[in-house]
Structure formats: structure tokens, C-alpha cells
Amino acid sequence: MSEETAGEGNGILSEICLQCGGRCCWNANPPLTEQRMERMSTEGMPAGALEFAGYRRLKARDDGFCVLFSEGRCLLHAVKPEICVAIPFTFDVKGNMLEIFLRKGSICPMVPHLLGDGEAYQAQYDLAVRNLLAFMRDVPEDELREILTIEEPETIKVGEVPLEGVLRPRTPAPVPGH
Numbered sequence: 134m135s136e137e138t139a140g141e142g143n144g145i146l147s148e149i150c151l152q153c154g155g156r157c158c159w160n161a162n163p164p165l166t167e168q169r170m171e172r173m174s175t176e177g178m179p180a181g182a183l184e185f186a187g188y189r190r191l192k193a194r195d196d197g198f199c200v201l202f203s204e205g206r207c208l209l210h211a212v213k214p215e216i217c218v219a220i221p222f223t224f225d226v227k228g229n230m231l232e233i234f235l236r237k238g239s240i241c242p243m244v245p246h247l248l249g250d251g252e253a254y255q256a257q258y259d260l261a262v263r264n265l266l267a268f269m270r271d272v273p274e275d276e277l278r279e280i281l282t283i284e285e286p287e288t289i290k291v292g293e294v295p296l297e298g299v300l301r302p303r304t305p306a307p308v309p310g311h
């Protein structure tokens with residue numbers, strides 16, 4: 134299965150991300166599903182990169198950056214968490230709807246570019262939705278509840294996607310170190 138990453142096939146988006154200096158990798162602690170954790174582990178995720186805070190997530194270093202952030206890049210860009218691939222889109226869940234939000238241009242320089250290029254916007258939106266739905270399919274319900282308490286104030290709602298058939302009853306996944 135090929136991996137999908139932000140800016141895939143679009144050098145301008147990759148360039149914008151490089152010049153930004155990784156603001157979305159600061160204070161990020163992206164949540165990880167069991168499936169993504171295993172995928173990243175086989176690609177060299179360092180031991181001790183994970184922690185549990187009501188859900189499995191990547192740790193941040195003392196300087197606030199994600200443990201996988203190095204020299205302006207994600208060390209595991211090709212297999213990074215679905216939540217990271219979706220940026221600058223993020224999500225909430227209301228009832229049986231996945232709500233899609235877009236970060237404001239003041240906190241992500243990719244946003245003004247996307248808003249000025251309808252084709253690039255649609256491509257990144259579709260990529261985000263595919264990855265967020267994959268995340269929703271795999272994340273344990275109790276961890277999702279905790280994740281949904283995280284505030285994302287600098288965003289505006291830009292879409293909705295039905296979750297019919299995506300969420301299903303699941304048994305809690307084992308937690309690393311527990």
C-alpha cells in the first residue's frame with residue numbers, strides 16, 4: 134500500500150512546510166492508532182517515542198517539538214500519523230458526522246496558498262478526509278473520546294463527512310507499557 138503524505142506531488146506545499154520551520158510539529162503530540170504505530174515502528178520509530186495520556190501519542194521534547202522533528206523535517210515523513218498528513222485540516226465529531234476544520238492562515242502558511250488555488254485545496258482536503266477516516270476507523274473509542282477534548286481554537290469549519298459504516302464496535306487495544 135502506498136503511503137499518502139501532505140504535499141504529495143506538490144513541491145510548493147513541501148517548500149512552504151520547509152520554510153515554516155515546523156510550527157505544526159511544536160506542541161503537537163499527534164495521536165497514533167495501533168496500526169500506524171506498528172507501521173512507524175517498522176520504519177524506524179525510536180524506542181521511547183510514545184506515551185499514553187488517555188490515548189497513544191508521540192512525545193514532545195523539552196523544546197516543545199515532536200520527538201520525530203529534526204532539522205525542519207519529520208524523520209518519518211512517508212509514514213507519519215494520519216493526523217499530521219491531514220494538516221492544515223483537522224477534525225471534530227458531532228453525532229455521526231466527521232466535521233472538517235481548516236486552521237487559520239495566521240498559524241499555517243500553507244493555508245493562504247491553498248485558499249488561492251482551488252485545485253490544490255481540493256487535493257489536500259481529499260487527502261485529509263481519507264486519512265482522517267482511516268484514523269477514525271482504527272482508533273479505539275475510549276481514546277477517541279479523550280482526543281476529542283483537545284481544543285483547536287484557531288480553525289474554521291469547512292466540511293462534514295458522514296461516519297456511517299466507519300465507526301464500529303471495537304475492543305480496547307493494549308496500551309504500551311501497561
Ligand code: SF4
Nearest residue numbers: 158199201202207217
Ligand atoms: S510525527 Fe512528524 S509530522 Fe507529525 S508532529 Fe511529529 S515530526 Fe511533525
